[in-house]
Amino acid sequence: MVKLSGGNNVAICPMPVTLVGSIVNGHPNFMAVGWIARVNMSPPLVSLGLNHGSATRSAILENKEFSINFPSSKMVRETDYCGLTSGKKIDKSNIFTVFYGNSHQAPMISECPLSLECTLIESHDYASHTCIIGEIIGSYIDESCLTDGKPDQIKIDPLLLTMPDNTYWRIGEKVGKAWHEGKSLIDKD
Template sequence: MEKIGIGPNVFLPMPVVLVGTVVGGRPNFMAAGWASRVNANPPMLAVGINRNHATHAGIRETGTFSVNIPHTGMMEKTDYCGLVSGENTDKSGLFDLFSGALPGAPMIRACPLAMECRLVQTVDLPTNTLFIGEILGAYADEDCLVDGRPDMERIDPLILTMPDNRYWSLGEYAGEAWSAGKRLKKGA
């Protein structure tokens, strides 16, 4: 099949997360699609946040944030957190909150997986800031664990695709990473 140029502004499917911090003295949550694990040891993740968002200022001020993984049943509340600004809307009442060891990193009890992060680096980009945080604590619902590890099928995370701006659920299991291609290795 022939490839067609479509321009450089292409997006990958992304997990939808709720980034939590304190804004104006109260817990605030923002829906974000630009989140990724970026380091193994120590464990770190990054979130890309536009400088115009209240969450951006909250993370800079507190030096902490949380990353909460909502399940698909939380789509309406998650989307709402992306539609309204913490600058003039108190979103903390939407959720039952809990805290770990880090002040300024409120977490959402309804999310099957939540992580508290200490800000370790910021990378200023043309419109966004990439906040890199070390994961200091992770909390999961017991029924979402298999052998003590988070199971994505049980967590049932929201996935975002752009530019069609649609939410999806995780697809079917396809195979084992770092194993599926072993048959193609020379000498195997």
């Protein structure tokens, strides 16, 4: 097989597109974020890559609390809007119905099937982005998105992103069961 160099500016795909909630100028604000990953089991930690110019980065560093909301695929227009506009110039507080958990600095979105309430654990500045490490202190899920009491990703219908084609997607075909399909190769040994 011929392999070509793909350079080093490579996107990890697909990404879930999230809406990160914080309080900017006294109002709830939401930023579209695709650079998100779970990074520790217990305590449950997540990482975000936030550009230095975003209002969200400054708000999280100041308030130490934020939310991560998972929009469904039908929220594509509102989500994209939150990635095209900055809370530095535009009041984004009226796009969604906002609710709060235990923190008043972590506004969450009623229309999103899944929302996480987080506290800032640490941050690292890099050249263009700041890596935010947050601990999940609470989660809120629509009852209608559970199957047998567990989150059902087909019902949640998360909005996904691929780059560099900058395209939104939804979950596709199931291809196997995790921590299971490889067992047949272990048995062969």
